[in-house]
Structure formats: structure tokens, C-alpha cells
Amino acid sequence: MPPARLRLNDGHMIPQLGLGIWQVPAGSTRDTVASALQMGYRLVDGAAIYGNEAGQGEGVRASGLPRDDVFVTTKVWNDDQGYDATLRAVEASLKRLEMESLELCLIHWPTPSRNLYVDTWRALIRLREDGRVRSIGVSNFMGDHLERIIGETGTVPVLNQIEVNPRLQQAELRDLHDRLGIVTQSWTPLGQGRSFDAAPVRAAAARTGKTAAQVILRWHVQLGVAVIPRSSRTAGLAENLDILDFALTAEEMIAFAALEEGSRCGPDPMRFG
Numbered sequence: 001m002p003p004a005r006l007r008l009n010d011g012h013m014i015p016q017l018g019l020g021i022w023q024v025p026a027g028s029t030r031d032t033v034a035s036a037l038q039m040g041y042r043l044v045d046g047a048a049i050y051g052n053e054a055g056q057g058e059g060v061r062a063s064g065l066p067r068d069d070v071f072v073t074t075k076v077w078n079d080d081q082g083y084d085a086t087l088r089a090v091e092a093s094l095k096r097l098e099m100e101s102l103e104l105c106l107i108h109w110p111t112p113s114r115n116l117y118v119d120t121w122r123a124l125i126r127l128r129e130d131g132r133v134r135s136i137g138v139s140n141f142m143g144d145h146l147e148r149i150i151g152e153t154g155t156v157p158v159l160n161q162i163e164v165n166p167r168l169q170q171a172e173l174r175d176l177h178d179r180l181g182i183v184t185q186s187w188t189p190l191g192q193g194r195s196f197d198a199a200p201v202r203a204a205a206a207r208t209g210k211t212a213a214q215v216i217l218r219w220h221v222q223l224g225v226a227v228i229p230r231s232s233r234t235a236g237l238a239e240n241l242d243i244l245d246f247a248l249t250a251e252e253m254i255a256f257a258a259l260e261e262g263s264r265c266g267p268d269p270m271r272f273g
């Protein structure tokens with residue numbers, strides 16, 4: 001069964017489950033991406049800073065799938081913020097990917113201390129108008145950053161990719177996204193395994209015959225968010241895709257909610273960069 005798709009506020013669709021390729025070595029990215037796509041993934045989440053865009057593009061071509069069947073994301077790194085620098089950075093990403101256009105480009109971090117994210121956003125709007133990028137969004141934006149780019153440009157990002165896992169559930173920001181029509185996409189969705197041994201996770205895994213990782217990914221899907229787990233193992237890729245044939249109960253979802261502790265695996269977006 002292919003992953004479900006969510007509707008973006010610009011009318012395009014995004015696969016709810018995709019592959020993340022942070023820390024996938026450049027030398028093995030092509031094969032990881034190709035094998036994930038061949039087993040059923042349809043979205044590959046990359047970024048200029050991951051240093052593996054060439055492999056990302058090669059993997060899409062090596063999969064044998066029509067280009068239109070694959071959703072490709074990249075991100076503008078912090079050093080490339082600003083209007084002209086962003087135009088150049090996205091052209092460089094497209095060149096490394098060897099693609100004419102891509103489905104989604106995100107501002108990787110707001111880096112508020114630089115105060116360039118509005119100009120960066122204006123550049124992404126231009127790239128969308130020019131057909132280089134089909135949809136545009138952000139990553140690691142807090143409510144204030146979202147409200148500022150929307151207020152100053154009138155353009156609402158289609159998506160905000162943020163850290164979400166059972167220990168950092170981001171209920172408030174997800175609620176704001178819902179009100180603004182922005183899809184939430186969860187990064188580090190497995191939360192470095194910190195809740196694999198938690199009682200509600202173990203209980204749901206035991207009831208369903210699934211692994212801890214699978215019930216956590218299923219929790220993301222049932223929250224209605226998009227999710228991009230990474231695995232360098234073929235078995236891990238297959239395991240993370242195999243989450244569509246079962247459901248967590250309402251009681252299990254409530255028990256997962258109690259795992260919230262507000263602790264991040266990654267940096268604080270207000271300070272990073």
C-alpha cells in the first residue's frame with residue numbers, strides 16, 4: 001500500500017511518509033535512495049548542508065520511477081540566507097541534483113539573529129514563480145517567524161518541518177499550523193530511541209506485534225503530520241514503511257501524549273545559527 005498523501009495549501013499533494021537522508025554518507029546515498037523508492041517510498045528529504053544532493057538525484061534516477069512519481073525536497077542552508085544568495089543556492093542545489101525543478105524547497109533554520117529569513121522567503125517565492133520549485137516551505141520556524149513571513153509577504157508556507165517525537169510533541173505549534181493551513185512534517189521522528197522502552201510504546205508494540213519504531217511512526221501518522229524517518233539498513237527502511245496495516249487506539253494515543261517532556265534532541269531554533 002503506498003503512503004497516504006496530504007494536501008498542501010497550494011493544491012499539491014505530499015506523501016505523508018518519506019525518507020530522510022541526513023547523515024547518509026554521500027557515497028551510499030544513491031543506493032539508499034534507489035532502494036527506498038523501489039520498496040515504496042515516494043519522498044526523499046534532503047538538504048544542501050547534508051552534502052549528498054548528487055546522490056539524492058542519482059538515486060531518484062536509478063530507481064527507475066518516472067520523475068513525476070517522486071517528491072524531492074531540499075533546503076537552503078543558513079549561510080545562503082538573503083535574497084540573491086538564496087537564488088544562487090537553489091540553482092546550485094538543482095545543479096547537484098541534476099534536476100530542472102523540485103517539488104519542495106525549505107528555509108532550513110530561521111536563524112533569527114541574522115534577520116534574513118524574510119528576504120530568503122521572498123527569494124523562494126520568486127523561485128516558485130519561475131518554476132524552479134513547485135512548493136515552498138520552512139523548517140524550524142517558531143510561531144513568530146511564521147507570522148512575520150506571512151505578514152510581510154502574504155505567502156503562507158505549505159509546510160514547516162520541525163522536531164517532533166514522543167518526548168517533544170509540539171502540540172502548540174502543530175495547532176498553529178492547523179489554523180494557518182500549514183502541514184507539520186516531523187524530523188527526528190524516532191527521537192533517538194529515547195521512548196522505545198516507554199511503557200505505552202512497549203504496550204502498543206506488544207498488542208499490535210509491531211516494533212517500537214513502527215508504533216511511534218504510526219503515532220505520527222495518526223496525529224495527521226507528515227514524517228521522514230531515516231534508516232541506512234534495508235530492513236530498517238522496510239520496517240519504517242510497514243506502518244499502514246494497523247492503528248493505535250484512542251487510549252493508546254492518550255497514553256503516548258503523556259510521554260511529552262518538552263526535551264529536544266536537536267538545537268533550539270531561537271538560538272541556532
Ligand SMILES: NC(=O)c1ccc[n+]([C@@H]2O[C@H](COP(=O)([O-])OP(=O)(O)OC[C@H]3O[C@@H](n4cnc5c(N)ncnc54)[C@H](OP(=O)(O)O)[C@@H]3O)[C@@H](O)[C@H]2O)c1
Pocket residue numbers: 019020021022023045046108139140161162186187188189190191192211213214228229230231232233236237239240266
Ligand atoms: N530540518 C531539520 O533541521 C532536520 C533536522 C534533523 C533531521 N531532519 C530530517 O529528518 C530526517 C529524520 O531524522 P533523523 O535522521 O535525525 O532521525 P530518525 O529518522 O528519527 O532516526 C534515525 C536513527 O534511528 C535509527 N532507526 C531508523 N529506523 C529504525 C528502526 N525501525 N528501528 C530502530 N532504529 C531505527 C537509525 O539507525 P539505522 O540507520 O541503523 O536504521 C538512525 O540511527 C533526517 O534524515 C533529515 O532528512 C531535518
